[in-house]
Structure formats: structure tokens, C-alpha cells
Amino acid sequence: MFSTSEDIRKILDLNPNGSISPSISERQLEVIRKAYQYLSRSEGNNIIYIADEVGLGKTYIALGIITLFRHFGQKQNHKDVIIVPKANLQDKWQKELSLFMQQNYLGEEGNLIHKDDEVRENISDRLRIISEGKQYNIFRMSSFSNVVHIHSEDGSQRKSELRDRLIYQVFKENKYSQDSIRRAWEKGYFANDNLYKLRRLIAYLMNVCSSIVDCLVIDEAHNYKHGTDLEHYTASIRNEVTARFLGALGDEEIFADFKDLKSKIKFPLARKVICLSATPKDSNLLEIKNQLNCFTHQHILTDCKSAQEIKKLLSSFLIRGNMEYELGNVTISRNQSREEHRKGNVNKSLEPEVLKIKDDFEGVFWQLLQYQSLKHLNLKNGVEFEMGMLAGFESYSVDIDNRWKKFLSDPKEYDLVAGRNRRESEDVNVIKEIMSSYSKEFKDELPPHPKQSKFEAEIVRQLTRQEKSLTFVRRIMTVHELESRMLQRFEKEIVIERFLNFQGKYKDYATSRVAIMIKKWHEKDIQAKLPDLFHKLISRTSIKALLSSKEIPIGQLAIDLLMFAYKDEHFKLEIDRVINRELKIIPSSLEKATLNAITDHIADFNKQDIEEGVETEIAMENEDIYYFNSYFKKGRPGFFLRTKMYRENWFDIDLTHLNNTCKIFRFNETEFIEYLGNISFKDYTKKHKLYEQSQAALATWLIKNGSVTSNQLTAARIPTLGHVENTFITRLLLENCREEFDRWLLDRIKNNNSAQALLKEIATLNAILKSIMRNGTGLLPTFVADGVEHQDFTDSMLTLLIEPDAPFYFLLLEVKTILLDYELILNMNFRNKTVKEVSTILRSLSPVVGISGMVKRDRSIVAAQFRMPGYPYVLISTDILREGEDLHTYCQNVYHYGIAWNPSDMEQRTGRIDRINSLSNRKLNQMKSLDFDNKIHVFYPYLSQSIEVNQVVKLLININTFTETFNDISLKANYDTSASTMEQISEDQIPAAIKHKIEALYDVQNFDSTDSQMECLDDE
Secondary structure, eight states: OOOHHHHHHHTTOOOSOOOOOOOHHHHHHHHHHHHHHHHHTTOOOOOOEEEOOSSSSSHHHHHHHHHHHHHHHHOTTOOEEEESSSSHHHHHHHHHHHHHHHTTTTSTTTTTOHHHHHHHBBBBBSHHHHHHOEOOOOOOOOOHHHOOOOOTTTHHHHHHHEEEEEEEIIITTTTHHHHOOOOEOOOOTTTTHHHHHHHHHHHHHHHHHHHOOEEEETTTGGTTTTTOOOOOOHHHHHHHHHHTTTTTOHHHHHHHTTTTTTHHHHHHSSEEEEOOOOSSSSSSSSHHHHHHTTOOOTTTTOOSHHHHHHHGGGGGTTTTTOOEETTEEEEGGGGGEEEEESSOOOSSSSSOOOOOOOHHHHHHHHHHHHHHHHHHHHHHHHTEEEEEEOGGGTOOSSSOOHHTTTTTOOSSSOOOOOOOOSSSSHHHHHHHHHHHHHHHHHHOOOOOOOOHHHHHHHHHHHHHHOOOEEEOOOOOHHHHHHHHHHHHHHHIIIIIIITTTTGGGEEEEEEEOHHHHHHHHHTTTHHHHHHHHHHHHTTSSHHHHHHHHOOOOOOOOHHHHHHTTTTHHHHHHHHHHHHHHSSSSSSSSHHHHHHHHHHHHHHHHOOOOHHHHHHHHHHHHOOOOOOHHHSTTTTTTTTTHHHHHHSSSSTTTOOHHHHHOOOOOOHHHHHHHHHHHOOOOOOOHHHHHHHHHHHHHHHHHHHHOOEEOOOGOOOOOOOOSSSSOOOOOHHHIISSHHHHHHHHHHHHHOOOOOHHHHHHHHOOOOOHHHHHHHHHHTHHHHHHHOOOOOOOOOOOOHHHHHHHHHHHHHHHHHHHHHHHTHHIIIIIIIITTOOOHHHHHTSSSSSSEEEEEEEEOHHHHHHHHHHHHSSOEEEEOOGSSSOOOOOSSSSSEEEEEOSSOOOOHHHHHHHSSSTTHHHHHHHHHHHSSSOOGGGGEEEOOOTSSTTHHHHHHHHHHHHHHHHHSSSSSTTTOOOEEEEEOOOOOGGGGGGGOOOOOOOOOOOOOGGGSSHHHHHHHOOO
């Protein structure tokens, strides 16, 4: 069925909240319409390629296309399959699919799945049969590589187990497939040399058992650019299995062994294919044909033999658009909305400060390192080095810090590199030798790295403004070194010297509690060594025996007990002596002091009153290197506050005060008073438990008997009886954020008068604010306010926040931002999340966070935290985050501290913050002016008097070529991966960023889906 724009508007609304530019949403709708019309015109029109640049909403376009097929087809058991590169993208697609059905689809439910839990059931970490009952399946590409879970070194028992699993589990519903596996066993398919045939057979049998797929979406389709070419081993297994599972490729070798197999295979498995990629080809158009060959057996490029033939057909199956902004009467392209800092500077200024090497010890040390590295490279490689593969450009660190070693399962140097076999920097041995020599000679810390120290200083300046930045490095060690160093500077220069340095009218907040915290911070080097020493202590026979007699298991609880006992003066003295003297052997005096400390403090340790919520939080905690988080952990001095925050109602939104102030709910007051009189509360001794019951009872009543009113005259008043409290967070919202909260409330109730819906939104907002106060930017002011004697907590807390000169004024601004941007924050992070899930995402918030493939931090959770207006302000990552996670909501600064050689990889990196609804995008749309402060800022830090300039210049030339040829993908582009050590490059040779408008050649208005293109090819 062909549909007009008017028909589609009745089904899809791509801008329900008016949160994106109408020109962008209108273009998306037009792409959906033309793509759907093309695909539905005939069976032969089976592939569409959406190649929009990064951040233009390819996901939503694909969802729109498959939704139209599902809507207009009205077919029972419609099947959609989505294939994505990584596990986090499975979660992202699940979230976007659920959100799309709730917010963007206007039709009736019918066959459409819109419930989050139903969609999640269809995410799989393994390739599986597409069954009749599953309407959506979301696979990741690696599952196609792992279809056979045995290796050449596995013995016959392991192979027998695999055979039985295939027969009795995978293919248990299909006798033909079971018999085929038995025959494969007999034919030697499980032998080491024939595992490739086993993989292909299994893929075919899964095709046989699967239902026909109506729409197949391939996200980041360029990953299949090598096709089924076995020379490219890294992709060959995945591609060969994919092609056979999807019925895109016949295999006569397999068919000769299984005569009836070919007739049972669905050629193809998928009726319609939607390919998505911002970089559909790397160097040659034949790569696009290779991709399509993996997805279906017959397509528009099947008979093309050359890139020239493919070029003539591009506009008939491929749509490629640019991000554009309308500023008044002027339209600009994405490259014009960026400020590229190409002078090597790290400062965000119209006057860039070039990073120069000074004539001091620091500079001489750097020059020595560079000289030795050049000498080494010239001997090893001639005059070239691989771009991004010199460790000295990032830091002097070559070994993993001890605190990280226990988290690292595979201590490699890089997550992703250009060469498959290269995993170590080319200059790493040079650095090791020089650092070792320096340490022996001077016995001091290493001198500061000239680029690193300038970079850190600039980031600290941004941190004082609560300004976010995203930094990409190449080396895993650099991630965690920068994280540690930046946290150290944040703690010293911002927390100690600014936040906790109370002066003038705030001097009364400089309490003894704050003084103790600062003293402990200065002693934290000793504190950092405590866990390792405590581990040694609890392994001693006498201490193990004592702990066992006290029913304390050897492990974290025993460590917590010793942390708790560390306040004992004698025990602390013995511990500090061992650490300060760096004693390797535990003296008997310390062992005795430990036994005494356990005996003296075990009773108080066991009496600690830990709330249920704190227990859950403790169980979920990760190791935290941010001191002002670890200070509040179990066994640490500030733990009492953690438990107190769960006993107090400081951060609960009080429904009674909320309603009586804002006049929200309508209900029968007489019946409500009668209801209150009949409630029998449990006999809790804890005030906060009674308060929770009261709030829950009120909510239950309102859901059953109340409704939301926009007419304040009809609103009922809730009697302030029982357990009611005008909490800190309630006062903050109603007194100091009233304008923002009123707007928040109006947006929630304008289209929905359901009390249940509003109460759910209030609970979600409360969970967000509560988490920020307990775990994020609110934790320190909470600690300070609670320590002021003879003053109400709420009054103290408000004093710390509400005036522009207040030490924690930024927290008030953060709360206001959450209220104003609530819909954006909800859609990006918390849509369909329970209150518990919101709290889980927003735990252990730190101002600086590092991500690499070696530390087990949940990338999706860190990304969600970074999409909030508060902590973390700084995110440092290897290329592991260059795709899959959106990081754009509050960040417009990206630092390519360590560069990637490939310009498309660099674009993927920058694209994390340059997307629809990014901070920069919202500023440009609001102000309609292209100002310095509104742009995305892209930094390429480098030292001007070093060979680092050589690789950056090569990269910038590649980026300019990529930008100019982005829209004409028919042009062949080759990018060097190496730079020369012999070139002498001056400052005027650094290529300027391209500032003219880039026109789209293959955008939707040029899409020609008629048969004229094919006729043109036939005429040749």
C-alpha cells in the first residue's frame, strides 16, 4: 500500500513534544515515507540503505519504516529482526522501540508490541531460531561468530556435549534438523578441520526452523563491508554465518552432503532489509555490494561488477542526509556548527594557547624522551610510525596503577587498534627504560607531562563552572591515570579549597565535622593502602581464628570491621607505622593490636543500625576512587550519614504540602477524612517508616478516589494530620524552584488528569532528586548541613544553596535544570524505569569517570549518568565508547587527547555529543545564532614542537577529505594509517577546518526509486 504524507501523519508523530527542530522531524518523516513506498512497491525492491550522518536519527527512521509495514500489513505474527554490533546497542534499541510505540505511534495497538518487558524478552546474546511467537528479535553481531562454542583444542567430550545440545535443545522441535546434526557427526563435521562446515550447517538449519522475517534492520551495516571474503578473517566467521542464516548465500559443499537441505532453506529469510550506517563505505563502493550480499540472495547491486555501475544506482536505494540548522533565513551544515581547535590548544577560547615545550627541566625531559623514541623508531620502522600508537603522546605511564590491577582481567594496552595484531605502543620500551632510569636516579615522582598537565589545568577550570567534557584516548592506562589525577585535583582544588573553604557569612559551616573530613583527606594516601594491609591481616592464623569465633566471615565484612576499628588510637598508630615505613613483614605488635581492636570493637560494629535501603546500596557498590564517595562507605567515618539519610525524610516530596500549595487533586474531603480515621498504621518505632505508610496511604486514596484538576478552585485540601512533614526537598521545590516546578507540573497534567499517572511522575522525579542528594552533588552539602549544631537541617541546607554566592549554588541550578529538561532526561534515561531502577542508575556518582574495556563498569549506566546535568562532569574513554551510546544532552566539548587514524572513527567519536537534541543543538535552535558558546567544541591537543604534529596534520588532512567527500560516497578515499618522523611541519601547514556549507547529494529530495535507474544501466 502506497501512502501519502497525510496518511502517515495519522499514524506517526516524530515530534510529539516539540523537542526537536520541525525541519529535522519533517525530513525524517519524508525519508520514512519514500523508503516505505519504495520497499512496498514490489518484491524486488527489497533493500533500502539509510546512510545519514551521525546523530540524525537513523534509529527512529528505521522504526518508522517497520511500523508502517506492521500497521498497513495488518498481518498476524508480523516478524521484525534487528541486528546490532554490541550488547549495549541491544538495550538501546529495546528502549527506543518501546519509546517509539508509546510516544510516536498514533494507531491502535493491534499487532504492535509496546510494553517494555515484552520487547526485552526478545533480546538474545546468542543466535537463535526465530519462532512464530516472537514478533521482535534483537541479535548482536557477535552471536553469529559464536554459533559453534567449541575450539580446536577441545576434546571429544566437549564436542559430544555440543552435539547433544544442538539435538536436544536448539533443534528439539525439528526432527529434520536433529537428524542432520546426527549425520553431520557421522560425516566428521565436528572435526577440527571441518568446524567451518558445522557453523554453516547450523546457520542453514536455523534458517529452516525460523519463520519468515518481514523486516530486517542491520544497524552499523558497514561492519559487513568485507562480505564473505575469507581473506578478512576477523569478519569472515560472522559474515559467513549471517549470510547463510539469512538465506543470502548457497553453499554447494554443504548441499552435496545434505541433498534435501537446499529445498528447505528460505532464500531469502527476510522480505525487506533496512541498512543503517553513517559510513557505508570506507574506500570503495564495492564494499556496499559486499554488505548487501550478506543480507539477501538477490538485490539491486547483484549484477554490478564495478564501482561505476554502483554509483549510477545509488540514488535509487540509498538516502544520505546532513545535519542542518535553520538560523533565521540561513541554513548551515553540521561542520559549520562546530568550532574545531586545530592549534593543539586545550583552552576553550577565541584566542587559542598553543602548547609549547618550555626551556625547563620538564621540557628537557620531554625532549630526551622524544629523541630516544625517534631513534628507536628510525631503527625499527624506517621513518614511519602508526598514528595513535605512540604512548609518549599521552602520558609517561606505562604500567597499570596497583589500585586498578584487581579489576583488570586482560591487562592489554589498547581496546581497539588499526592493526589486528598490534597491541602495544611502538615506544613503550623506550619509555620504560627512561622512567626506570629516572626513578633510580632521583627517587621522585615523574616530572609532569607537558600536554597532560596543560590539559588537566583546563579541565579543572571547566569543572569550576560545572561544565562537561568528553575525552577520548587510545591507551587504556591513560584512561585510568587521567581519572585518578583529575579526581585528585578536583578533590584538592575544588572540594577542599572551594566547597569546604567556608568564609564570611558561611564561616559557621566550618564545623569540627568538616575539619575532620579535611584532615582525613590529607591522610588518604595511608587510607588507600589500608585494604591491602587488612587483607594480609585477616589471612593470619590467629586473626582468622578470632574472626571465626566471632562469626565474621573472611572477606569484605572482616575488612569492614577493621576499617571500623581503625578509629582505635593504638590500632591506628600501629597500622600507620607499618604503612609509613613500608614494612613488608607484619610485626607481632600489629598482629596483637589487631586482635585487641577486633575484641574491643566487634560489639559496636554489630550494633550499627543499617537501613534496608543502605544494605541494598552497599551490595551494589563498586570500588570508588573518588574520596568524597568512599568517605561515606561502610566502615568509613562518614557512614553514619548514609544510614541517617535513609532514616530521615529530608529528600521525600511531601504529597500533602505539595497538593495544598499547588492545588492539584480533586476528591471528596469528607470521605478522605473518614478514610484517614479508619487507617490502622503498623506500630513502627521509626519515624520514617510511619511517614512512608502515611504517604503510601495518601497515594492509594488519590489513585482510587481522586483526579487531577487544572482548576485550582475545584482542588481539595488534604488535612495536615498524622505523619506530615514539610521536607527539605518539598521546600526547595515550592519555595526556591517554584517557577520551574509549576512548569513541570503543568506539562505533566495538560494532557492527562489521571492521579495515578501524575503520582508515578512525582515518584520518578523524587527518585532522581533523592539519588542526586544521597549519591551525587547533594552529598557534600548534606554532610555539611547535618553537622551544624542548633540549626534545622532544612534551613542549613537551603542556606548552602539558594544564593548565587553560596558554596553549593550549582546544586540549585542542577535541580532547576532537571525540572525544565525533565521530558528530555526521562526519554534519554528513565522511560519505563521503576523507581528502584532509577535509583540503581544514579548510584555512586563521581565527578570524573573513566571507561575502558578492562574495568567492569556498566557502560550504559555511566552513559546515563553523563546524560544528567550533574555528576559526572568529565568522562574519559578509549574508543570503546565511540559508538552505541549518546552522550550529548549536557556536553558540547570533546577532546581527542589520543587520536584515531581513521576520520570516520573520529567522526563517530565527535558524534557522541553532536546529535539531534544535543546541548549545542538546543542552544542553536533557541537563540537562532551561531555564536562561539553555542557550538560543539572539538579539540585535538598536541605539543607544537614535537613529532606529534606530524600525525595530527595527517589526520586533519584526512578529516577534511572525509568532510568534503562525505556526500559523494562514490569518490574513492584512501587514508594513511602512518605518519613520518622525517617531515618538518610548520604551523602554517596545519590545515584549517572546512567552514563552507556542505551540500547533500543523496538526500531524500534526490531519491529516485523509479525503474529509470535500472533502465539507464541496461542501456550501457
